[in-house]
Amino acid sequence: MGRTPPHPEVSQFDLQQVLEALVDPVRRSIVTQLDDAAEDLACGTFDIPVSKSTATHHFKVLREAGLIRQYYVGTSRMNALRRADMDKAFPGLLDALTTPQAKGAR
Amino acid sequence: MGRTPPHPEVSQFDLQQVLEALVDPVRRSIVTQLDDAAEDLACGTFDIPVSKSTATHHFKVLREAGLIRQYYVGTSRMNALRRADMDKAFPGLLDALTTPQAKGAR
Numbered sequence: 001m002g003r004t005p006p007h008p009e010v011s012q013f014d015l016q017q018v019l020e021a022l023v024d025p026v027r028r029s030i031v032t033q034l035d036d037a038a039e040d041l042a043c044g045t046f047d048i049p050v051s052k053s054t055a056t057h058h059f060k061v062l063r064e065a066g067l068i069r070q071y072y073v074g075t076s077r078m079n080a081l082r083r084a085d086m087d088k089a090f091p092g093l094l095d096a097l098t099t100p101q102a103k104g105a106r
Numbered sequence: 107m108g109r110t111p112p113h114p115e116v117s118q119f120d121l122q123q124v125l126e127a128l129v130d131p132v133r134r135s136i137v138t139q140l141d142d143a144a145e146d147l148a149c150g151t152f153d154i155p156v157s158k159s160t161a162t163h164h165f166k167v168l169r170e171a172g173l174i175r176q177y178y179v180g181t182s183r184m185n186a187l188r189r190a191d192m193d194k195a196f197p198g199l200l201d202a203l204t205t206p207q208a209k210g211a212r
Contacts, residue, residue, distance in 0.1 A: 015208055016131060023129045025122060091205050096198035102121055 003072050005063060013066045013089035021065035022097060026050055027058045031067060034081040035098040042076040067094075109178050111169060119172045119195035127171035128203060132156055133164045137173060140187040141204040148182040173200075 022028055026048050033046055048055055059079060062068045066089070069080040086094045096102060128134055132154050139152055154161055165185060168174045172195070175186040192200045202208060 016129075019125070019129045019134075023122075023125045028125075090202060090208055092198050092202035093208070096196060096202045099197050102196055102199070 017065045040080040123171045146186040
């Protein structure tokens, strides 16, 4: 599976990196859209106000921080929220950012 | 009380502003030191590796985001964590950043 990009292990998750990923509103929107969908989503299906190349960058930042897992299905790059992994590393953080209050503020 | 600086109401708390305050490691350290102390602390008592004027800036950012309340006792500027207020606005966020995991990562 040479096309699967690298992902950090839970033990490698870094709070500073996770927060730097989540402080960007577009990236936070990707996370909340994955949470809302409750299923994996292809890159092209997100409602985000940025170019495709900028979106690719945002997905990469989220992946490298451990927030999403990316994999291919045919030619589609799919995105999965790594909620269980993130909960192990930083319990409650993803929950706090996907409450109705936090989503209302996005 | 002309010397009490302005503070936002809970209804004015903004998630983007709160996350921008918390993404800075020095500011996050101020928050976790207040959480550890479980009491209000004077500005001069924090263990942070920055100059006094930089520290003053960091306290201001935290205050304007609603994370701390500042008040004077004599000539000391005291800092209180606004945990209850933050919990109302963004439930679980401060909890998630003050777990042993999050503190260990600071």
